[in-house]
Structures are given as structure tokens and as C-alpha cells.
């Protein structure tokens with residue numbers, strides 16, 4: 709059901725600088741850069757082994773990332789777990805009394821269906837669930 713840590717989301721206060729830094733550190737450029745309209749961010753992905761780093765920079769003051777930067781400064785914003793059948797996972801979590809940010813999946817980077825679990829239920833960690841594209845029927 710829960711397959712792996714798909715990525716770790718990091719809020720950055722300058723996207724170009726952060727991309728330069730991680731390009732130097734990892735020795736390769738990001739595989740993918742995308743504007744995610746729903747979250748009002750630009751996201752840069754670096755594959756690291758089986759998982760990824762997702763650098764997040766707000767494109768609007770209304771972005772949740774802008775609010776995070778304002779309140780807490782740059783740093784880890786969320787961890788993302790890859791799941792099969794996100795609708796079923798959300799229904800299960802809700803039935804278990806887990807507080808969800810999204811009861812219905814939204815559209816994330818790479819066109820994936822994603823949903824956030826509230827940090828109040830997870831010991832202070834914002835957890836993103838993400839379903840691989842084209843995998844909706846599998847569980």
C-alpha cells in the first residue's frame with residue numbers, strides 16, 4: 709500500500725540558488741522543473757537513489773510555501789509517500805480518525821494525484837500521499 713518515500717519537499721527562499729547548490733552537491737542538474745499551479749509553486753526535482761528531493765519556491769504570496777517561508781524560513785516542508793489507490797488510502801485514514809488536509813486528491817507535480825495529511829495527526833510532519841500516474845486502479 710505504502711511503497712516508498714517518493715520525495716522530500718524542501719521550501720527554498722531562492723530557486724536558482726538552491727538549484728545551483730544541489731547541482732553542485734549531487735553532481736548533476738535537476739531531472740525535472742515544473743510550475744504546479746494548484747500549489748502556486750515552481751518545483752525542481754533531483755533524483756537521489758530511489759527517492760527525490762523536491763525544491764519548492766512560491767510563485768505567489770498566496771502559496772502555502774510562501775506562508776511556510778514566512779513562518780519558519782527555508783527547510784523541510786513535507787515528506788511524500790507513494791501509495792497505490794489514493795482514494796482508498798484516504799478513506800481508510802479518515803475512518804481511522806486521521807486528520808486530512810485533503811479528503812479528495814488534487815493535482816500535483818508530474819500530473820500525479822496527491823493529498824496531504826495534517827501534521828496534527830502525524831507528530832508535526834506534513835505528509836503528502838502520491839499515486840503514480842496511470843496507477844489508479846491498482847491496490
Ligand code: CO
Nearest residue numbers: 717762788836
Ligand atoms: Co511534494
